[in-house]
Amino acid sequence: MRPDNIVVVAKREYLQRVKTKGFWISTLLLPLFIVAVTVLPALLIGMSETRQTIVVVDETGRLGAELAQRANSRDGKPKPDADKRGMAVDESQMARFDVRVEPPAANRETQRADLNRRVLAEEIDAWVWIPKSVLQGDRVEYHAKNTSNLFTQDALEDDLSYVVRRARLAEAGLDPERVGELTRQVRLDTQQVSEEGSRAGGGVGGMLFAITLFMILYTMMFVWGQQVMNSVLEEKGSRVIEVILSSIKPFELLMGKLVGTCLAGLTQLGIWLGTMIVLTAPGIAAAMVSLPKELNIPSLTPEMAIHLLLFFILGFFAFSTLYAAIGSAFNNLQEAQQAASFAMLFLIIPVFIMYSVINDPGSTMAVVMSLIPVFTPLLMPLRIVTQMPPYWQILLAYLFSLAFIWGMVWFCARIYRVGILMYGKKPTFQEILRWVRYA
Amino acid sequence: MTPPLELRDVRKSYGDFVAVDGVSLTVPPGSIYGFLGPNGAGKTSTIRMIMDITAPDSGEVRFFGHPRTSEDLRRVGYLPEERGLYRKMTVTEQLTFLGEIRGLKKRDLLPRIERWLERVDLAKWAKSKVEELSKGMQQKVQLIGTVLHEPELLILDEPFSGLDPINQELFRELLVEHRRQGRSVIFSTHGMDLAERMCDHICLINRGRVVLEGELQQIKRRVGGNTYRLVAEGDLDRLKDLPDVEQAVANNGVVKLMLRPDATGPETLRRIVEFLNVHEFRSEEPELEQIFIKAVRDAS
Numbered sequence: 001m002r003p004d005n006i007v008v009v010a011k012r013e014y015l016q017r018v019k020t021k022g023f024w025i026s027t028l029l030l031p032l033f034i035v036a037v038t039v040l041p042a043l044l045i046g047m048s049e050t051r052q053t054i055v056v057v058d059e060t061g062r063l064g065a066e067l068a069q070r071a072n073s074r075d076g077k078p079k080p081d082a083d084k085r086g087m088a089v090d091e092s093q094m095a096r097f098d099v100r101v102e103p104p105a106a107n108r109e110t111q112r113a114d115l116n117r118r119v120l121a122e123e124i125d126a127w128v129w130i131p132k133s134v135l136q137g138d139r140v141e142y143h144a145k146n147t148s149n150l151f152t153q154d155a156l157e158d159d160l161s162y163v164v165r166r167a168r169l170a171e172a173g174l175d176p177e178r179v180g181e182l183t184r185q186v187r188l189d190t191q192q193v194s195e196e197g198s199r200a201g202g203g204v205g206g207m208l209f210a211i212t213l214f215m216i217l218y219t220m221m222f223v224w225g226q227q228v229m230n231s232v233l234e235e236k237g238s239r240v241i242e243v244i245l246s247s248i249k250p251f252e253l254l255m256g257k258l259v260g261t262c263l264a265g266l267t268q269l270g271i272w273l274g275t276m277i278v279l280t281a282p283g284i285a286a287a288m289v290s291l292p293k294e295l296n297i298p299s300l301t302p303e304m305a306i307h308l309l310l311f312f313i314l315g316f317f318a319f320s321t322l323y324a325a326i327g328s329a330f331n332n333l334q335e336a337q338q339a340a341s342f343a344m345l346f347l348i349i350p351v352f353i354m355y356s357v358i359n360d361p362g363s364t365m366a367v368v369m370s371l372i373p374v375f376t377p378l379l380m381p382l383r384i385v386t387q388m389p390p391y392w393q394i395l396l397a398y399l400f401s402l403a404f405i406w407g408m409v410w411f412c413a414r415i416y417r418v419g420i421l422m423y424g425k426k427p428t429f430q431e432i433l434r435w436v437r438y439a
Numbered sequence: 440m441t442p443p444l445e446l447r448d449v450r451k452s453y454g455d456f457v458a459v460d461g462v463s464l465t466v467p468p469g470s471i472y473g474f475l476g477p478n479g480a481g482k483t484s485t486i487r488m489i490m491d492i493t494a495p496d497s498g499e500v501r502f503f504g505h506p507r508t509s510e511d512l513r514r515v516g517y518l519p520e521e522r523g524l525y526r527k528m529t530v531t532e533q534l535t536f537l538g539e540i541r542g543l544k545k546r547d548l549l550p551r552i553e554r555w556l557e558r559v560d561l562a563k564w565a566k567s568k569v570e571e572l573s574k575g576m577q578q579k580v581q582l583i584g585t586v587l588h589e590p591e592l593l594i595l596d597e598p599f600s601g602l603d604p605i606n607q608e609l610f611r612e613l614l615v616e617h618r619r620q621g622r623s624v625i626f627s628t629h630g631m632d633l634a635e636r637m638c639d640h641i642c643l644i645n646r647g648r649v650v651l652e653g654e655l656q657q658i659k660r661r662v663g664g665n666t667y668r669l670v671a672e673g674d675l676d677r678l679k680d681l682p683d684v685e686q687a688v689a690n691n692g693v694v695k696l697m698l699r700p701d702a703t704g705p706e707t708l709r710r711i712v713e714f715l716n717v718h719e720f721r722s723e724e725p726e727l728e729q730i731f732i733k734a735v736r737d738a739s
Contacts (some may be wrong), residue, residue: 002509008539016527243584246490246517249509319471369609421492 005164005248009256010263013231017264026267031275035247048061052152055115055127057104064101066163071097073157083106095155128156135168186228199413205297209280210358210386213300216272216382217308220280222347225323229340230325231257232420241420250439254397255325262316269312273305297309299387307394308381315377318408319343325412328419329435350378353438359388366369371397440468441504443592443623444489451484456482460647461498466592466625466640471618473638473655474627475731481628481647483520490517503591513541516590520597525568530561530580533569537584548587555583559609561737575603582610586617591619595626599633600716609721612635620727631728641727650734658728659724662733666725667704669694673715685709686729697729 017023056142072095105111115127126144134140140160142153166176235241244253280299290324322343330336350369357366363382370379371393380397383389419427419436444466451459459481466472476482487493489500491512502511524533531552538548556562559579564572578601583591598610611617614624614637628634634641641658643651651658669678670693677685679693685700688695698707708720 004542005540012536028477108672181662234525238526239519240520240525241524242492242521243517243523243537243581244490246515246519247512310534 001252002007003251004341005252006256006259007304009253010260013257013260014263016225017261018267023264027271030272033053034275034279051098052125052149053098053100053123054129055118055124056101056155057111057115057127058101058374059104060130061103061135063134063167063404065164067130067159067168068101069101070162071099071159074155076158096196097156097159102284116143119143128160130160131289134164135171137245181429183271202393206386207358209298209300212355213276213308213385214354214378214382216269216379217315217345218351220265220269221319221377222344224261224316225343227321228257228261228320229323229327229336230333231261232416233330233333233336233422234323236328236420237332237424245420250420251413254413257324258317258320261320262313265316266309269309273300273308276300277302277305290430298385304385307384310398311377311381311401316376317405318373319347321405321408321412325415325419327434328416329422329427330419331423331426334383346374347378353379354382357382358386363391365407367393371400373400376401376404403431412433414438442466443468443503444508444594445501445623446485446489446617447501449485449488449495450499451488451493451495455645458489459495462644462647464642464649464652466623468623469618469621470623470640471614471638472623472625473634473639473641475629475631475634475727476627477518477629477644477735480644482644484647485595486594486627487517489594490515506591510714513588514591516588516593518581518585518586518593518595519589520599520600522585523641524569524577524580527568529566529568530556531565531571531602533580534587535690538587541588543588551587552583555587559583575599575606578602578606580607582606582613586613591622593622593624593626595624596714597628598626599628599630629727631731645735645738648738650738651730655727658730659727662725665698665700665702665704666723667696667698667707668721668723669696669711669717670717670719671687671711671715671717675715677714678711681707682709683710686732688729695723695726695729697733 005160033429056064058067109397112129115124115204118124118125122145125146129141129143131137131140142156169176169179190340235244248256278302280297282299323340326336326339326343345391353365354368356363357369357379360366366379366383367389369375370389376397380389384394413438415432418438419432442465446462446464449459449462450457462481462485474486484493491500491507491509500507502508502515505511506563517643525536528536531549534552534555535548538551539545553562553565554676556565559582561579563575564576569577572580585595593614595614597705599607599658602610614626620643636653636657641652641655642649651662671735672692673685675687675689675694678684678689683698683706685699686695686697696707698704704720704722709716711717711720
């Protein structure tokens with residue numbers, strides 16, 4: 001074996017991938033997406049000064065003013081006495097109103113027709129008719145050109161419910177302030193317990209955090225494995241393989257291909273994890289106003305990131321070697337796809353048990369599954385970002401994975417060596433296994 | 440001088456099918472060596488074993504007077520029968536890669552690549568992706584990729600198949616130039632005309648076995664002392680029925696006749712004039728095609 005050959009091949013693979021526009025688009029898109037869903041809404045709230053002008057016709061004569069006062073004072077923050085409190089990002093918080101109260105006219109039909117005309121002329125955005133029966137019933141008419149602005153309607157509904165409920169309570173002889181006080185909701189204040197003592201985190205935020213990182217790793221292994229398979233198929237299909245094999249051994253070509261592609265994947269993952277380390281650093285996460293306090297996104301520590309990168313390397317080598325063998329055995333993508341979906345099974349099983357691992361990362365099932373080499377590259381990182389497992393388990397996972405990769409490379413390289421020069425009929429599974437036994 | 444390539448009793452079977460059945464040959468230095476045979480004779484199988492792409496079941500491949508090493512393969516320029524390039528790479532990237540896998544450094548390669556592209560009129564395509572090139576241009580790039588590392592031995596598998604006339608001339612020129620520098624060229628072909636024009640040594644292979652090997656002129660003298668050129672009118676098909684005639688290949692009224700070794704020219708001519716109006720009948724050197732047909736018939 002000549003290491004210099006592996007270097008030449010790896011260099012080609014790396015540069016050919018990293019030089020494409022697609023690589024940089026997908027690499028930069030994810031951080032942009034994360035920024036978009038976290039930082040951007042906060043900025044948008046500040047910018048969205050477009051108020052909804054709504055005319056309220058109040059038959060009861062006493063709710064309109066209170067509704068206008070409450071709705072017009074919306075400022076993007078949840079009110080302490082609101083019905084709903086931001087679970088995740090609640091877009092209805094972004095609604096702004098300019099509510100004007102108008103008394104009901106003698107001729108209702110004329111008034112309604114006139115209000116409709118004003119909506120069509122875009123003088124106002126909507127009009128609301130509060131009937132006398134509102135305290136007994138639960139219906140209020142809403143007329144607008146745009147009826148699909150659910151968040152705005154949601155906000156208006158909230159405010160209406162608030163004033164109607166207060167009126168009903170007052171009518172029943174109860175003090176609305178006192179009732180509000182007594183029926184206040186109780187919230188869990190989540191604290192994650194770890195070696196370093198309790199820290200804020202976990203809950204929905206912790207789960208989102210773990211799922212995001214898990215899905216990134218999953219997608220990476222899947223996408224980059226496919227890339228390796230396609231590149232093997234390309235070399236075979238274009239027949240460039242034979243010139244290369246006259247100077248390079250199949251094993252050197254395979255290794256160079258894996259190393260080069262892996263480095264391209266690491267470049268991408270490194271950029272992503274770097275972005276996440278910065279974005280989830282304690283000070284910065286707090287500054288992201290759009291994230292409700294309850295979300296508690298945990299920080300991605302550099303230590304976690306290093307484990308993620310290492311497990312990506314292990315997972316990549318385990319799966320991509322298999323993908324390379326599959327690519328070599330078949331003549332085109334259609335033929336290879338079927339076998340490739342079989343390989344994908346090992347990546348999909350961890351997705352199924354993802355939630356139970358997040359829920360109880362220390363359970364016997366989670367520990368055992370995360371130590372089975374085909375699942376380790378996805379499940380061990382998931383445990384690490386959910387709750388740092390004991391070091392001996394992480395170490396064991398690395399050792400098992402390395403042994404597994406050694407076996408995979410041995411097995412797949414033998415298929416690859418024969419497969420890349422086999423043209424013609426689609427081979428059967430038995431035939432492919434026979435190649436492994438060739439001297 | 441040591442021969443650049445020797446095969447000693449090389450064998451290869453695929454399952455029950457014997458592709459190469461004990462091939463031995465010696466390529467002399469400074470020669471253009473034709474590796475001839477019909478389709479399926481075992482030419483490509485043999486060449487793949489020479490290049491260590493597949494391993495022989497038994498036998499030995501020797502380069503430059505010693506058993507083959509991986510270092511030797513870097514001194515060889517190889518153009519396979521099924522040839523391709525990376526579609527998404529530019530011409531320069533592609534050629535740099537092909538040079539680097541033969542152990543050359545990028546900085547030494549770039550000026551060479553430039554010179555070659557200049558020579559074959561591809562200079563302005565240097566930065567284009569291979570997929571943007573015409574088939575003829577891709578063939579030129581493949582040829583440059585084969586000779587870029589200045590190999591001491593060229594091994595070309597069916598190099599002339601699918602070439603346009605301009606590229607054929609370019610390839611031919613390069614092979615002759617290579618020989619002039621004292622290096623050897625081995626190329627396989629099933630086209631006898633071409634081999635006849637270019638080769639000084641040949642190896643004829645059929646069903647995995649060598650049927651003839653040696654210097655072309657010697658082979659011609661040895662095998663075909665009994666060939667004649669006949670120009671005549673009449674029913675030329677009847678020539679084949681004469682007992683003395685081994686082969687009769689007619690083309691535009693000109694017949695290449697190969698007689699049995701014990702037959703004589705004048706005797707045969709007497710029989711021919713009985714049914715043909717003969718204009719010309721004279722002794723001639725045999726053509727490679729005739730030798731080939733005879734050798735294959737004799738062997739089977």
